[in-house]
Amino acid sequence: TYVVTENCIQCKYTDCAEVCPVECFHEGPNFLAIDPVECIDCAACVPECPADAIFAEDDVPEDQRDFTALNAELSKHWPVILRKKAAPADADEWNGKPGKRPLLRR
Ligand code: SF4
Ligand code: F3S
Numbered sequence: 001t002y003v004v005t006e007n008c009i010q011c012k013y014t015d016c017a018e019v020c021p022v023e024c025f026h027e028g029p030n031f032l033a034i035d036p037v038e039c040i041d042c043a044a045c046v047p048e049c050p051a052d053a054i055f056a057e058d059d060v061p062e063d064q065r066d067f068t069a070l071n072a073e074l075s076k077h078w079p080v081i082l083r084k085k086a087a088p089a090d091a092d093e094w095n096g097k098p099g100k101r102p103l104l105r106r
Pocket of ligand 1: 023024046
């Protein structure tokens, strides 16, 4: 499966959801999560993310490994998102900021 990681938080550009062929992105307040059961490992979403937040499970950075389980859990509770929508007005300011993990809202 592919995994959305920390840099999506507060950026949520949603370009990824638009290109996914199997509708596996789920939308929370300030983060998107991939349903690992639905993901077919096509990798189409990876280059679309302006925050470079999506990784193949095997390539998730060491300090973000917990995001694999987090995507599985959160995607169960959040609705599917199929189309790109406007990113938060301050998304570009958050892009690349470290330490966003505590800001993740459920
Ligand atoms: Fe969707 Fe493909 Fe990305 Fe999986 S790898 S989330 S199937 S676009
Ligand atoms: Fe997040 Fe990147 Fe998608 S910032 S919403 S993973 S395009």
